[in-house]
Amino acid sequence: MQLVVARIGRAHGIKGEVTVEVRTDEPELRLAPGAVLATDPASAGPLTIETGRVHSGRLLLRFEGVRDRNAAEALRNTLLIADVDPDELPEEEDEYYDHQLIDLDVVTADGTEVGRITEISHLPTQDLFVVERPDGREVYVPFVAEIVTEIDLEEQRAVIDPPPGLIDDRAEIASSRDEDAGA
Incomplete structure (x- = not known):
């Protein structure tokens, strides 16, 4: 590979x-x-x-x-x-090579589809998943334990617990703000 x-x-x-x-x-x-x-x-x-x-x-x-x-x-x-030998694995149990993560399906804990990992961006402070949404937009998901709760290579998926606003549509956020303001 x-x-x-x-x-x-x-x-x-x-x-x-x-x-x-x-x-x-x-x-x-x-x-x-x-x-x-x-x-x-x-x-x-x-x-x-x-x-x-x-x-x-x-x-x-x-x-x-x-x-x-x-x-x-x-x-x-x-x-x-x-x-790179595709069977080669990192030394640490909770580490992954980029090629293992690319194309994983991203879902929330309740199974809601978020998208697919298309790229890993290595920044000085943390790594980011570049996730392509079903509608073609991209979202950036920090690869930190608080947000990425599980990587399941057998099932080819990454489970995330995103904070509010990370993957929500802007329209959904605006709608919930309007509802909160009217209550």
Whole structure:
């Protein structure tokens, strides 16, 4: 199975380093020196990571054969793709790889359909599920224990207990406010 693990950003300095937007829970494993990654577009790779370091909170990578700013800048917006064994599991019991969560159905505890996870957004403070609603809209669900109460990989679903306003339609919220104001 192939997974997008990062997107190349701007060139950094003049010696071929690039910033990367990490899209994996395990950058130390997937983006380590020596890792060979496929690319999208495919014409940019494969790329072999030569060095990696953190600078001002950003991961910087240098690839074999990329020696100057121009070559680094030519890679901008390229997606880095790793081959991952689909049976590989994280070390911790309550941890999941993104590929295990993508396409899970999202339901509330009472079984109400919310949508389907289309993406995991890894932010500095927490991860978010990007959930596509049946009507095509997207909602963002923080991946925290207080809200995501169960992940059932066998049933292919995530059960959530959303706070008011997280997934409710704006019209429903306005309607309930009008009812409260009139009471």
